[in-house]
Amino acid sequence: MSSREKTAAGVTAAMDRHNGIIFLVSWVLIYVAAPVVYIDVVQAALCTKLGAGTTMANLPASAYLFGNFTPFFFSWLVPHRIVRTVVVAAYCTTAALLFAVMTALVLPVGDSVRIAAVIGQGLVQGLSSSIAFVYMWQCLKRGTTLQGRTRTLKVTYTVGPIAAVAGSLGAQFILNQGIPALGYPYDFAFLYLVGAVCIALVAVVASRYQLTPLEEEQLPAFGRYVADGVRSYVGIRTLVVAWLAYLAWYISLNGISNMSLYTRTAVGRDPKELSGLILALRFGFKAASGFLLGDLASRYGMRAPLVTAAYLLGAASLWAWVAPGYAYLLSFGLMGAGELGGAYFPNYVVAFSPAAAGAVNLSLLHLVNPASAIGPVLHGALTERFGFHASFTLGIVAAVIALLLVRRLPVGQLPASEKEPEAAPAARAGSSPERRS
DSSP, X not given: OOHHHHHHHHOOHHHHHHHHHHHHHHHHHHHHTHHHHSSSHHHHHHHHHTTOOHHHHTHHHHHHHHXXXXXXXXXXXXXXXXXXXXXXXXXXXXXXXHHHHHXXXXXXOOHHHHHHHHHHXXXXXXXXXXXXXXXXXXXXXXXXXXXXXXXXXXXXXXHHHHHHHHHHHHHHHHHTTSSTTOOTTHHHHHHHHHHHHHHHXXXXXXXXXXXXXXXXXXXXXXHHHHHHHHHHHHTSHHXXXXXXXXXXXXXXXXXXXXXXXXXXXXXXXXXXXXXXXXXXXXXXXXXXXXXXXXXXXXXXXXXXXXXXXXXHHHHHHHHHHHOOGGGGGHHHHHHHHHTTHHHHHHHHHHHTXXXXXXXXXXXXXXXXXXXXXXXXXXXXXXXXXXOHHXXXXXXXXXXXXXXXXXXXXXXXXXXXXXXXXXXXXXXXXTOOOOOOO
């Protein structure tokens, strides 16, 4: 019996519900901490407040993306039996990191040290969060059915962003001196403290995943593992197209930090004063999009959310270009709605991967993040050289490329010529013989 069949057969209805709830609660907590764990708007505003230029203010986002190269190496090191432990350890690391940045903001150190701490947060959190992301998806793969996963994603990405709206409005209240005792930089430090507590709770909750067992396989040498994994992945045309589409989608999304800095020009106010409102719009629209994309996936197949996400990101950059005054802020809502492509691209790849090869395939997909690390800096550099409209143009072009690529993907099932044999003992290394159609 194949790994995929064993996993499907081993998941009970109770496990399906239990793991879906664990995933939901985890993401609600992550979304509450969104102002500091999403490396973009708040970090850009903080770096600007600390005296950084536009390119430097975009560096935390680039550092975060660059740090996302680690899951592929972990997929070689981590045996199936400790997948849940890896998730817990990764979230503990992120929580400790947020606490460390909070400490840097509280201690009497220079602004250059604080800027370095925020950029360092981006890099190290890129390592820990990417590992947590890949292996949390593995927990979901091994603990839910495809139908249960579709239901879980729909509920999670509808309810979760509502929690992010609450967290974002709370952040806006704090940053606008809602608590007089929390003046700058203690206002930002308080946000980091809340984030650290929330992510520590995620680690506790994630320890409760119930997983179906998978037989361990003998690991090949690392060089062989890399070669076999890449060969297996690129042998499936659908997964290659998905990877390229995800890269273009990410470069379009990477403009969000730059868009937050443009608020000073569009609205005439300090980005810090509107960071919470921006995040509230972003996640409020994401909540509505979570229901919409989940419904589209159920009705029209797994490609439909990807098409919609690409349209939304393109519309966000276009709106940012043409909208006057406070209407400009709607672009953050559109960007947030399209941001859920970050859940549905992995879901697409997971659905086409055997359970034993899920980690390596997700890890290879996740290499899009470091590949797109140039995106935020490119948006910033284009702005400094040509103005903000050059950044918006890049966002539109990247979204169009993503859309064209996504439309070449199967609607919901792999063509027979691309399906992966599942009995190969090196499936975990992704070494099954495949044909590229």
